[in-house]
Amino acid sequence: MKVPNGPTGPYRLLVRALTAGVLVSASACSLHGIKRQADAPSVIPPASSTAPSFTAAQASAALITQGELGGRWSATQGGATWRDGLLKGRTDAPDCQRLLDGLYAEDLLGEPKGPRAVVGLDAIDNAAQLRYQVAAYAAPSEVDAKLAWLRTLPAKCAQFTSTDVRGGRLNVTVVPAVLPGVGDAREGLRLTMSGQPSVDSRDTSGGGSVLTLDFAAVRVGDRAVSLTNGGLGGAAQDSTQQAVQLGTQRLQNVLAGRPPTTAPTGIPTDTPVQTPTDTPVQTPADPPTYRPAQPPADPPTYRPARPRTDPPTYRPAKPPTDPPTYTPAQTPTDTPAETLTDSTDRTDTAGLTDTADTAQEG
Numbered sequence: 001m002k003v004p005n006g007p008t009g010p011y012r013l014l015v016r017a018l019t020a021g022v023l024v025s026a027s028a029c030s031l032h033g034i035k036r037q038a039d040a041p042s043v044i045p046p047a048s049s050t051a052p053s054f055t056a057a058q059a060s061a062a063l064i065t066q067g068e069l070g071g072r073w074s075a076t077q078g079g080a081t082w083r084d085g086l087l088k089g090r091t092d093a094p095d096c097q098r099l100l101d102g103l104y105a106e107d108l109l110g111e112p113k114g115p116r117a118v119v120g121l122d123a124i125d126n127a128a129q130l131r132y133q134v135a136a137y138a139a140p141s142e143v144d145a146k147l148a149w150l151r152t153l154p155a156k157c158a159q160f161t162s163t164d165v166r167g168g169r170l171n172v173t174v175v176p177a178v179l180p181g182v183g184d185a186r187e188g189l190r191l192t193m194s195g196q197p198s199v200d201s202r203d204t205s206g207g208g209s210v211l212t213l214d215f216a217a218v219r220v221g222d223r224a225v226s227l228t229n230g231g232l233g234g235a236a237q238d239s240t241q242q243a244v245q246l247g248t249q250r251l252q253n254v255l256a257g258r259p260p261t262t263a264p265t266g267i268p269t270d271t272p273v274q275t276p277t278d279t280p281v282q283t284p285a286d287p288p289t290y291r292p293a294q295p296p297a298d299p300p301t302y303r304p305a306r307p308r309t310d311p312p313t314y315r316p317a318k319p320p321t322d323p324p325t326y327t328p329a330q331t332p333t334d335t336p337a338e339t340l341t342d343s344t345d346r347t348d349t350a351g352l353t354d355t356a357d358t359a360q361e362g
Contacts, residue, residue, distance in 0.1 A: 054136040059117035062251040076120030089162035096157040126233030182248040183218035
């Protein structure tokens with residue numbers, strides 16, 4: 001006896017119809033799911049939401065130039081000798097030692113996690129040196145943590161003693177430095193060393209102030225600018241503030257895709273272009289109307305004619321009236337009558353005498 005393997009006859013047709021319907025429904029659901037997945041927006045990976053990378057070319061473009069700080073600065077001739085002689089000092093206070101080490105290594109903000117560019121400038125007048133750098137860091141919070149630590153140093157390291165590489169003992173003071181309100185966060189310090197330095201410091205002042213050094217740092221996103229400015233001849237605070245102001249703006253321009261400019265803002269660079277177009281139109285119209293008005297006003301001041309008319313009328317009137325009335329009235333009445341009589345008599349007598357003598361001789 002045979003056992004049927006499956007439905008036969010009409011049942012087989014029914015099974016086939018049901019199977020075909022199930023397959024069609026399943027394929028329709030699959031296509032609908034695919035369509036919904038295609039319509040759904042793609043998820044942006046976290047890496048793409050971060051800021052674009054900071055390149056070495058951008059870091060170099062964000063550096064300040066000597067022309068921006070004025071003619072008293074020139075390209076550096078190398079690291080100053082006082083860096084090795086004074087900043088490599090030793091002290092017992094951990095935070096103060098960390099400050100000296102960070103100033104010497106130029107890493108008070110930590111190790112950069114991206115490109116870094118550095119420029120050095122030397123001051124002509126007081127032998128100061130300015131070291132300026134732009135770098136990218138892991139995160140803004142990392143830079144803010146370093147700035148918060150720097151903010152505590154004027155209290156922790158207000159005064160401490162440091163020993164330089166040759167055994168000279170130096171008194172060190174740390175005070176806050178005022179910076180312009182630029183960037184996302186900032187901090188500044190002024191460090192002064194005084195005492196009996198070693199020979200390496202090359203101090204010629206005979207004691208007194210040895211080194212004055214400004215430190216400034218400004219964060220812009222996860223990038224930051226930092227600088228040291230100073231030397232044995234002092235530190236110009238205006239140069240520190242100017243470098244911070246211009247350097248921060250240059251970095252912001254570079255990050256925004258704008259070309260770095262030497263002007264403090266983009267407005268001054270546009271203003272000169274507008275002013276020349278307005279000035280030439282006004283200047284040619286003003287001179288012709290203004291200059292003719294002045295020459296006619298000047299000629300009426302031809303006053304030399306007045307002094308010339310006064311002297312001739314005043315001087316001739318006085319001299320002719322005084323001499324004739326005083327001298328001729330007295331002299332002709334007394335002397336001429338006597339002199340004429342005497343001279344006449346003498347003349348007649350002389351004539352008679354001569355005549356008598358002539359008659360006798362004849």
